[in-house]
Amino acid sequence: xxADIEVxxxxxxxxxxxxxxxxxxxxxxxxxxxxAFGELWAGDGAVWEIGEPLPLRGEGRDGIxxxxxxxxxxxxxxxxxxHSGVISVDGxxxxxxxxxxxxxxGENTFYDNLAVYEDELVRGPAGWRFMRRSYSxxxxxxxxxxxxxxxxxxx
Numbered sequence: 001x002x003a004d005i006e007v008x009x010x011x012x013x014x015x016x017x018x019x020x021x022x023x024x025x026x027x028x029x030x031x032x033x034x035x036a037f038g039e040l041w042a043g044d045g046a047v048w049e050i051g052e053p054l055p056l057r058g059e060g061r062d063g064i065x066x067x068x069x070x071x072x073x074x075x076x077x078x079x080x081x082x083h084s085g086v087i088s089v090d091g092x093x094x095x096x097x098x099x100x101x102x103x104x105x106g107e108n109t110f111y112d113n114l115a116v117y118e119d120e121l122v123r124g125p126a127g128w129r130f131m132r133r134s135y136s137x138x139x140x141x142x143x144x145x146x147x148x149x150x151x152x153x154x155x
Contacts, residue, residue, distance in 0.1 A: 042130060049132075096117075
């Protein structure tokens with residue numbers, strides 16, 4: 001295989017792996033799987049932050065997982081959908097931006113939004129991981145809505 005083809009193949013593999021990482025993030029959130037969620041992060045230097053108007057910040061894998069678990073306590077039903085992503089890879093570092101749609105409901109809370117994740121990623125021995133995820137709201141509606149939410153069934 002020529003060097004050019006190898007470089008192009010590596011770029012395709014990197015993009016696909018980063019897309020899968022973003023999909024696994026949403027899947028872990030939707031399935032309420034804190035262990036799978038923790039595996040997506042680079043480690044102690046990782047940061048997950050959610051911006052205004054509902055700001056939160058977690059640092060390090062344990063702090064990030066704790067932040068997710070606290071969010072599970074607020075919304076009894078929650079779905080996150082990851083949409084299109086724009087990815088730029090530079091060696092073992094990458095940046096990405098993904099559009100997000102979320103819908104959730106707690107005991108007396110309602111949550112419907114559109115947002116964007118700005119990501120910094122690093123490639124390590126286990127593949128690509130998030131070093132930083134910064135969440136920016138683009139639309140937020142917290143008015144009551146109808147419908148029936150069903151619990152996540154353990155696998």
